Amino acid sequence: MSGPSTYTPKSGFEKWIDQRLPLPRLMHDTMQTFPTPRNLNIWYTFGGILTFCLGVQILTGIVLAMHYVANAGLAFDSVEAIMRDVNYGWLIRYIHSNGASMFFLAVYIHMFRGLYYGSYKAPRELIWIIGVLIYLLMMATAFFGYVLPWGQMSFWGATVITNLFSAIPVVGSHIATWLWGDFAVGDATLNRFFSLHYLLPFIIAGVVGLHIWALHVPGNNNPLGIDVKSPQDTVPFHPYYTVKDAFYLCLFVVVFATFVFYAPNFFGNPDNYQQANPLVTPPDIVPEWYLLPFYAMLRSIPNKLMGVIVMGGAIVTLFFLPWLDTSRVRSCRFRPLMKQFFWAFAVACVILGYCGAQSVDATVAGIPLLWVARLATLYYFLFFWILMPIIGLIETPKKLPASIAQSVLGDTAAAAAE
Amino acid sequence: MAAVGAAAAAWPFIDQMNPSAAALALSTVEVDLAPVAAGQQIVVKWRGHPLFIRHRTPAEIDSAKKVDVATLPDPLARNANKPDSASAADEDRVIKPEWLVLIGVCTHLGCTPTGFEGDYGGWLCHCHGSQYDTSGRIRKGPAPENLAVPPYAFLTDTRVKVG
Ligand code: HEM
Ligand code: FES
Numbered sequence: 313m314s315g316p317s318t319y320t321p322k323s324g325f326e327k328w329i330d331q332r333l334p335l336p337r338l339m340h341d342t343m344q345t346f347p348t349p350r351n352l353n354i355w356y357t358f359g360g361i362l363t364f365c366l367g368v369q370i371l372t373g374i375v376l377a378m379h380y381v382a383n384a385g386l387a388f389d390s391v392e393a394i395m396r397d398v399n400y401g402w403l404i405r406y407i408h409s410n411g412a413s414m415f416f417l418a419v420y421i422h423m424f425r426g427l428y429y430g431s432y433k434a435p436r437e438l439i440w441i442i443g444v445l446i447y448l449l450m451m452a453t454a455f456f457g458y459v460l461p462w463g464q465m466s467f468w469g470a471t472v473i474t475n476l477f478s479a480i481p482v483v484g485s486h487i488a489t490w491l492w493g494d495f496a497v498g499d500a501t502l503n504r505f506f507s508l509h510y511l512l513p514f515i516i517a518g519v520v521g522l523h524i525w526a527l528h529v530p531g532n533n534n535p536l537g538i539d540v541k542s543p544q545d546t547v548p549f550h551p552y553y554t555v556k557d558a559f560y561l562c563l564f565v566v567v568f569a570t571f572v573f574y575a576p577n578f579f580g581n582p583d584n585y586q587q588a589n590p591l592v593t594p595p596d597i598v599p600e601w602y603l604l605p606f607y608a609m610l611r612s613i614p615n616k617l618m619g620v621i622v623m624g625g626a627i628v629t630l631f632f633l634p635w636l637d638t639s640r641v642r643s644c645r646f647r648p649l650m651k652q653f654f655w656a657f658a659v660a661c662v663i664l665g666y667c668g669a670q671s672v673d674a675t676v677a678g679i680p681l682l683w684v685a686r687l688a689t690l691y692y693f694l695f696f697w698i699l700m701p702i703i704g705l706i707e708t709p710k711k712l713p714a715s716i717a718q719s720v721l722g723d724t725a726a727a728a729a730e
Numbered sequence: 731m732a733a734v735g736a737a738a739a740a741w742p743f744i745d746q747m748n749p750s751a752a753a754l755a756l757s758t759v760e761v762d763l764a765p766v767a768a769g770q771q772i773v774v775k776w777r778g779h780p781l782f783i784r785h786r787t788p789a790e791i792d793s794a795k796k797v798d799v800a801t802l803p804d805p806l807a808r809n810a811n812k813p814d815s816a817s818a819a820d821e822d823r824v825i826k827p828e829w830l831v832l833i834g835v836c837t838h839l840g841c842t843p844t845g846f847e848g849d850y851g852g853w854l855c856h857c858h859g860s861q862y863d864t865s866g867r868i869r870k871g872p873a874p875e876n877l878a879v880p881p882y883a884f885l886t887d888t889r890v891k892v893g
Contacts, residue, residue: 468841472857475839490744494753496778496835504747591773591780591834593841595856611858616838616874672859 318345342528347546348553349534351720355425356532356553357560358418364561365415366520370513372408373457380460382506384499387462388587406576412454413579414568416602419447427633428654430642431533437634439526442519444630449516451603456509458600462502463584468597470497470505476610479620496590536719537643538712545716596671604668605661609692611672612685622689629696636696638704646710650703657695660688758893760885763829771845773834776892780834780842781880782853783890786864790851791827794820794865802876803868809879818876820865831882831892832866838873853877 319337321327330337379398381390394401423443426432432440459470474491478484493500531540540546547553571578579601583594599607606623613619629636644651667685674681713719759776761783766772771784786794799805799819807816807823816822824830834842841857848854849870850863860871867876882892 468857472839472841478840489749490747492749493747494749494778496840498778500749500753590778591775591842593844593855593857595844597841597857611872614872616872619872671856 317341342524342549343554344548344550346528346549347531347540347543348549349532349540349545349716350547350552351534351536351716352532352553352556353535354560355421355429356534357557358422358425360557361418361561361564362415362422363520364564365411365418366513366517368411369408369415370517372404372411373510373513375404376408377510380506382460382503384462384502384588387460387502391461403572406572410568410571410576410579412457413571413600413602414564415450416454418564419450420602423447424658426533427657428644429533429535430537430637430639430644432634433637433639433642434634435530436527436533439523440634441631442523442526444627446516446519446523447630448627449512449519453509453512453516454600454602456505456512459502459505460509461584462588464586464588464592464594465581465584465597467497467588467590468593469599470501472597473599474501476620476623479617481617498590533642534716535643535645536713536716537641537646538716541715542717598669601665601669604666605664606668608664608668608685609689611668612682612689622693626689626692629693633696633700636700638701639707639709640704641709641712646712647703647707648710649707650700653695653699653703656691660691660695663688664692758891760889760891762889764888768828774892776833776880781892782830782832782834782845782866782877784830784832784845786828786830790864791820793851794823794863794867797863797865797867804874804876806876807879808876810881811879818865818867823865823867823876823879825882825884829890830864830866831879831890832877833880834877836860836873837868837875837877838871843877 317337317340319330319334319340321330321336326336329335376394379390379394379401381387391405394405396402398404426440426443455469455473459466474488474497477491478488480487489495491501492498493504531546534540581598586594598604606626609626610619610623613622639647639650641647644654664685667681667688670681672682676684757777759774759781761772761774763783763785766783766785768785769787769790771782774781774783797820799817802818805818806814807818809816809823811825812822820827836843836855836857838855838858838860841855843853843855843860843862845853848861850861852864852866852869853862855861855871855873858872860873861869862873862877863869865876866879868874880892882890885891
C-alpha cells in the first residue's frame, strides 16, 4: 500500500489487469511481501482473528436474517423457530451469539496488546483512533443485535441504553422518542434496530480497511516497541505470519467451538428466553459481559447525567490516549513503572466487570461493591489522565536493544546477517 | 443556500424516525377501580408503558403528607393535571388522596420499579436502586425526577379514564 511496490506481473493477463486495476499488486504488497518485524508474538495474531470473527458474524448473520422476522409480535417466535425448525438453525444462531462474545474477547486482547506495547504512539495514532472507532461500532452492532431476539433482556437492555440519551439536558427526551419512534421501546424500535444491525457490520468492514491501510504505512509495531531499522529486522508476511496467524486462529476456533457445542448459553442470560414484557422488568438486569465495566461505572455514580458522562468519557478517553502518554519509549517491557500501573489498570477493568454483574447493593466480605466500583472507576480515569502523563516524564526506561535483529538473533548472528 | 437545501433534503430522513401519526394518536384506557382494595396496586398498560394505580391506606397517605417538600430531591409535582410549577406536596400529586395514579417508568433509565419495596414503602427500582415514596416521589438513588402522573379524570367514583 505504501512504499515501493515489489510486484512483477507474471503473465500477459496479469500485466493487462495491473495496468487497469492493480488489485493483484495491492494483495501482493499487503499480504505477501509486506515486511513484518521478525519478533511478533502470539498477541499479534489477534488482528487476523478479528477479521475472521467479522467474517463469521456476517456469514451467520445473513443466514439468520433469512429466517428472522423483525416484528415485535413475531420476533421471539421466529428465533425459537430458528432454534427448533430451521435445519441447523441452532448451530448458526449459536455461532452468531457466541461469535459476538468471541469477537469482543479478541478485541479486548488486541486493545490491551496495543496498550502494553505502546502501539498507539507516533506514528500510529490514527491506527489506534480508527481502532477505537471500530470498537464503538462493534458495541453499537452488538447492542442492536442483542435486542433482536426480543426477550426480556433484549427489551429492558434496549430501554436502559436508549434512556441514556434522555440524560442530555433539554433535548434528551426528544432524542429518546426519536430513537424509539414511539413513546417506548416497541415495534418501530425493533425494526430500525434490525436495519442498523444489518448495516453496521459492513461499515465496520470498511473501517477495518482504513485500519489496515493506516497500519501499512508505518508497518507493525512489535513487542520491543523499537523501529524497524534494516531489512534484517523483518521477514515477509507470507509465509511467516500467514502460517503463524493460521496456527493461532485454529486454537482460537477450538475455544470458539467449545463454547458453541458444549456451553452455547454460557455467555447468555436465561431471562432472554422469556419473551419481552413491557410491564415487568426482570429483577436483575445486566448487559452482555463485554459491556459490564462501563455499566458498573454508570451505576457507581449517583447522578443520572454524571453517570452517563462518566461512562461515555471512559470510551472518549481512549481517543486521546496517543497524547496522554508522554514517554519516548513505546513498549512496557522497558518501562518498569508503567508496567505495574498497566497491570493495575487491567485488574481495575476486571473488577469493574465483576461489579457490573452483581446487584447494586451487593457486598463482598462486608465491603459494598458500589464503593469498590467507585474506586476502580476513579483509577480508570486517573490512569489515563494523571498517571500516564506523569509516569512518562519521571520514569527511567530500561536500555533499549540496538535493533530487533540483535535482540532476536544475538549480537554475532545479527552482525553476520548484515 | 446550499446549506438550507441540504438541511431541507435531510429533514425527511431524520423526521421519519419520529413517532408516526398512528403512534401519536393518544390512546386512552378506562379502568374499573372497584376491585382494588386499600393497600393494593394494579398495573395496566397505557401507551406501551405500565401504569400504576395504587389504592393508598390512610397510613401511606399520612406518611406521604408528613414529608417536608423542601427536603425532596425533585421539588415539582410532575403531574399532567396540575400546572408545571405545582410543588411535589402530596396534594399536588393526586386528584383523590386515596388513589395514586403513576406512569410506572423509573425516571432514571426507564425500568419498571417494584411496588411495596424500599425504605420508603413506595417503589424500589431494581435496575440501579432508585427508591420512591408512597407518593411516587424520588427519595434516594440516581433517578432525577418523581414518577410522572399521567393526565386522568374520574368518570364515576370507581371509574377512571387515563389519557
Ligand atoms: C459485527 C458483527 C456482528 C455482531 C457483533 C453481531 C452481534 C449479534 C448479537 C449479540 C445478537 C444476539 C444473539 C442472541 O442472543 O440471539 C445478534 C443477533 C442477530 N444478528 Fe447479528 N451481529 C453481527 C453481524 C450481523 C450481520 C452482518 C447480520 C445480518 C446481515 C446479523 C443478523 C442478526 C440477526 C437476524 C439476529 C437475530 C437472531 C438471533 O438473535 O440469533 N448480524 N447479533
Ligand atoms: S432505571 Fe430505575 S434506577 Fe435506573
